[in-house]
Amino acid sequence: MIKLKIISSGKAVTAEIDSGLSLLDILRSRGFDIYAPCGGKGTCGKCRVSVRGEGEVISCKYFPDRDIEIILPGEQEAKILVHQTDFLDDVPFRQRLPDNPSSKIYGVAIDIGTTTVVFYFLNLVTGQVERISSVLNPQAKYGADIISRINYCQENETGLAELRGSIVDAINRELKTFIRKKNVVQDLIEEVVVAGNTTMLHLLLGRDPVSIALAPFRPAFTEKQVCRGSATGLNINPDGKVITLPCQTAYVGADIFAGLAVLKPVSRNYLFLDIGTNGEMAIMKNGRMFTCATAAGPAFEGANISCGMAAVTGALSHFNGPDDYTVVGNSEPTGICGSGIIDIVAWLLKNRLIDETGLLKEPYSIGPDSKISVNQQDIREIQLAKSAICSGIRILMKVTESAFDEIDALYLAGGFGNYINIDSAIGIGLLPAEMRGKIFPVGNSAGIGALQYLKSDEIDKRISGLLENSEYIELSNYDEFMTEFAMNMDFPGK
Ligand code: FES
Known part of the structure; x- marks a missing residue:
């Protein structure tokens, strides 16, 4: 038996284990949440923990064979958008009466x-x-x-x-x-x-x-x-x-449907986009809805990016130049989250440090001691992710025979859509330049949709109505999708 001492948030616990299991598996089985974006395949390098006397190790590739002491990364607070916004409906509340009138439910x-x-x-x-x-x-x-x-x-x-x-x-x-x-x-x-x-x-x-x-x-x-x-x-x-x-x-x-049900659209024709590891999107055109989804991969969650991380304390979240950036929790940057990497790529493009094909002259370092950096592979990951989203939008437009000038608004749902800088997203070709001035972040529409559902029966009816009146478009059935995808890999020209 091997003895492990695990230190987390200042508290220590000990565990006795048999050898043969990876440290990640051991920690998971003991209830510790270790960020492991590639699921323990050993490819992302993000599941690092410190082993006393050895420094940082990749926990899914580390198999303890002697007594060790492990120090886990500190608790991280997520930056999550939760509140109602002007774009989301607040339906009248249906009161429930408890059996006991003095009770709460x-x-x-x-x-x-x-x-x-x-x-x-x-x-x-x-x-x-x-x-x-x-x-x-x-x-x-x-x-x-x-x-x-x-x-x-x-x-x-x-x-x-x-x-x-x-x-x-x-x-x-x-x-x-x-x-x-x-x-x-x-x-x-x-x-x-x-x-x-x-x-x-x-x-x-x-x-x-x-x-x-x-x-x-x-x-x-x-x-x-x-x-x-x-x-x-x-x-x-x-x-x-x-x-x-x-x-x-x-x-x-x-x-997506909970969000659509509480949207207060300013117009008859609109696009709705939720960007995450998948890009889910919908277009409402002349009273009918069409939806599709495209696999963006986890780059916008920071997972396939060399210094990427979730939008938690220490993540560089906005970047406007080497001396002008914002870090979640106002600490020193320890990595870059999705909104940060989009700003950095847009800035590198603007300053000609990458060209339209995505060629990066040399790795670009940021922060004190230049501890965090962006490399060529990171740029390629962003190109793949942004092309998936952008191509999905363009095929959805084509299939529904829509022109951008007849679409009055593009609503961005979800945390990521709310934190990205829209000019940077247009600058790298993630969002269509044709919609400039008509793009509106709407907040956590899915969460507000669930809340409004709880408040009133109205949302149940709205969701059913939307589902009946919508059609799913399978992008892989369209040959043009791959052509669009290849074309949109490049960044927009000047
Ligand atoms: S989870 Fe260990 S390298 Fe990705």
């Missing part, structure tokens, strides 16, 4: 994102949101994107149970915090409404997600699911309800 709206999970605790008697909180999705230790997590389920007998357990535990921790802070009992939480992409909902309910990643990409379910609290493992009233909102397809999930 609560509902919780949850947006399970691949990277972050946001919670809204709603008093079902008064209609007041009493707490909003957010955490990083602990499933990141199994991979940054949905495909890595599905692969983990496929390759490991207990994979689905582990992934399900990790999100259920994270939700239960937040429920426990609320219960403690409000001094209420668990049974008073009567309803939970969940938005998320199709894979996240499968993992929450313990349904096999493997068919999502295999042609013909048919998920186990797309319809709204209503479960008893006791069947989900969530610590709420066992007779309470857990509702997962309906999805359209394997890659256009409940998060």
